[in-house]
Amino acid sequence: MANFSKSHVPQFAVDVYQNEYLPEGSGEVDAIVTVTATGGGTVGSAVAAAQPYAPGRGPSAAVAVMVDCSGSMDYPQTKMRNAREATAAAVDTVRDGVHFAVVGGTHVAEEVYPGGGRLAVADATTREQAKQALRRLSAGGGTAIGAWLRLADRLLSSADVSIRHGILLTDGRNEHESPEDLRAALDACAGRFTCDARGVGTDWEVKEVTGIASALLGSADIVADPAGLVSDFTRMMEAAMGKEVADVALRLWTPAGATVRFVKQVAPTVEDLTGRRTEAPPRAGDYPTGSWGDESRDYHVRVAVPPAAVGREMLAARVSLVAPRQDGSVHALGAQGLVRAVWTDDLAASTAISPQVAHYTGQAELARAIQQGLELRKAGDVDGATAKLGRAVQLAGASGNADTAKLLAKVVDVVDAATGTVRLKTKVEEAAEKTLETRSTKTVRVKK
Template sequence: MANFAKPSAPRFSVDVYQNEYLPEGGHEVNAVVTVTAAGGGTLGAAAPAPGRAAGRGPSAAVALMVDCSGSMDHPPAKMRNARDATAAAIDTLRDDVRFAVIGGTHAAREVYPGGGRLAVADGTTRAQAKQALHRLTAGGGTAIGTWLRLADRLLSTADVAIRHGVLLTDGRNEHESPQALRAALDDCAGRFTCDARGVGTDWEVKEVTAIASALLGTADIVADPAGLAADFTRMMEAAMGKEVADVALRVWTPVGTTIRFVKQVAPSVEELTTRRTEAGPRAGDYPTGSWGDESRDYHLCVEVPPAGLGREMLAARVSLVVPQPGGTAQDLGAQGLVRAVWTDDVAASTSMNPQVAHYTGQAELARVIQQGIDLRKAGDFDGATAKLGRAVQLAGASGNADTAKLLAKVVDVVDAATGTVRLKAEVAEADEMTLETRSTKTVRVKK
């Protein structure tokens, strides 16, 4: 493990967990890379940014996107709860954070401050923004891509370290094509992070989770609109805790090796393999988004050329960087090495590292839950029972109690150890949507 820090920069560290031993002819190397950020401060800046007092966190801009489509008026309390939740988020903003409120229907409009600009959070602008929220009414359709594009335009007007969006919807994206939403996500990726929330049960889980995934944020369901304010407060507190944006996992591999996949496996499963950006000879960057004081785990799988017994090689070198304009990058001073050693010791070469084994199971857990729900919706109840039974088995074996509780609302568990379950005849829509939305959340290896 390497752990270096610059003055006033977050301290990043990298730990690598693997079984480096391969049998003769072996060519697949797996490792779990734990990245930890601690200490806080402003990245690469000895002095605070203009207009920001020292010690108050990095400069930031936030766009709050509120669904104002006609369905938000059914029941009327939903719109009221959305206004209250947005007000709670505004109250959670630090002084001097730039912010805007966007009303989303089949088009996007600036609710506050207007004029294609951002407000600067203080007592006066918070009060003005909350007053403007009273003018939010429900009516119209849903075209989420337009909301995201307006958020991007507004956030891009601020020269800040952290750009973040919060998106709330209660319905399906029915007034633009899936291709239009995908194009908006592609254009916004890497420009700001975004947390997405679905309120009630009339929205599409795969749409909301795809938004959060593309923009490296979180996704969740708030089945009861009365819970929105508390959820928005927690979301904004987390956003205000971010200290450095645009961190990338840089993976270098030697000649002859191939990266099979890179995925985040904690606190949730997120596939990063296809998001690689080339970063020089045999190196690539994988985006991880914004960081506060936190720790995340990544699963790296590398294919190496087979070698003779007793040989060893560096299979990959992992470091952390913040890419800069012009193709340069700021090195965050943390590095980890992934090794391969060929041995005829059968016990050594067949032993699976506990971290790798755990997260392999967690990734499978997320996958079989999604498959089980899709099969249940398609009417293949035998297939759904088999997949969700396997999910119950994996959740129990890994100690993922939260997921086990969610599964128990969709299936009757006969024997968790063997994955023997029966589909419930009646399942509340909110329970199924909660399981689907949270299926990628994982638990870490027990120490």
């Protein structure tokens, strides 16, 4: 991990939303932790991309674009052309001074540009060379995504930079290596670079694409029409260019006797971080959040505390943010929030639910209901699918998640959104179903 000047690091703020009042004998505290980074993330703009890299303007970074070149990318033939154009647009968005490479993926991984096991440094010349190399890309062969990721990791790790990021495009299932091979590759790459994953068309596996993004703390989405790849790749690369600090971890300190039940990111998407904890003695654990620019995210934290008598108060958890130094130590990013527990016999106080906690509990249930409903639909369980997707419609409407409500309406006929009364559509476009499944974890922010 390379050091970078203080001017590159955004200012972090932590806000905690909770009802700290518990009834006597109760011992579970819920809180929504909002983390906001400001003052960084400005280097991803088109203006910045056109300017030469200079120390103090942005952190050192490396990006690798992995393009599916398997045989299915020729059906239709426009798909490969769209992928070449999208990758060229992404290369154009890389700002001067950033290290970059393009990988062609089939049942093996090949260096498309610059080759020789190295990265190019972006400027007008190397961008043009990369685009010339992309014209030679053709479709043929199988799909082994783990191999693509391992090559990207080798290339990205060859540069002494602060930010390492990948963009991966696939149009098919990972048929030329075992699920265990892909899992092993993801485990090897986790914490070494972040990666956005995209499925183009409708013949790919949602769980594979979302699993890659989840393991590597990036975004996942569908580009059902290959014509949309250029704008999507441009947006992804702009976002990558806007990252200012990597490997940020949410650190939770708890007092003796308290236990962290779970830590989940709940906005902009639902992502369970509980199992990714690394111990940070004494009595603290770090939960990885990836790279940050100018942005805000919400986390749901649940802590079990020893039950106490009325009138007692305790600090249930202290939340802070840390990032690694080059020497392997970590430094605090200067923001913290407190999760409290106060025992009371005031029934109104102890039974009130924090609006933020209630909202995101509903959003997490919404994601589960969609995923379970679609699984039941595929299995032919009409009644089960109808019940789950009806509940999803009800939750989407109640929480104001209009985008998800629109996607659900392409899979079910909504009779009454308020009660969750729906009928399964007899014919559903594959793209509509895949889009709903892929975007099921996207949430809307709670209104503060």
